[in-house]
Amino acid sequence: MDNPAEDVLAGVGPRLRALRRARNATLAALADETGLTASTLSRLENGRLRPTLEQLLPLARAHGVPLDDLVAAPPTGDPRIHLRPVRRSGLVIIPLTRRPGGVQAYKVIYPPAGRAPATTPQTHEGYEWFYVLNGQVRFVLGEQEFLLGVGEAAEFDTRIPHRIGSADSRPAEVLTLFGPQGERAHLEPAHPPRT
Structure with a gap:
């Protein structure tokens, strides 16, 4: 051609x-x-x-x-990732990686406990890891409940029912890593947009 x-x-x-x-x-x-x-x-x-x-x-x-x-536009020489937040179920999810497949990194901002929509624990294939950047996180894993503060991390099998959210009246911010299964479970819209 x-x-x-x-x-x-x-x-x-x-x-x-x-x-x-x-x-x-x-x-x-x-x-x-x-x-x-x-x-x-x-x-x-x-x-x-x-x-x-x-x-x-x-x-x-x-x-x-x-x-x-x-x-496949030619690279501009700018290595920065241009963050485009996704809003879903009251969360703000900011992708920190841009390559498809493999482990993905996200910053997730959970709304204050009183403002978050009620959710039931979820399960999906894969593993997830998160690190608390700001605020206090309420983490439910199976029958156990944990409170994590700034600088604490958790890693878990996502086949166990789990729920993560702010533990108090302030937003909570976490850095999270998960593979393709977790990405689909957390980021796919409940009702895909039609074009």
């Missing part, structure tokens, strides 16, 4: 497939998450459909990568 734009677009399909597979997501699950059809996603991944901005934006959001990563 002699056209640079065509070269860029030709590489989008394999990148989309690699991102989806790194998340262990099916075409059907990604279709639910993005509002695109599984057929459209398959044709994009196989290069039989030229991607549009309207298709790439929800895909970048679903995969948690900048649009530039999907089209």
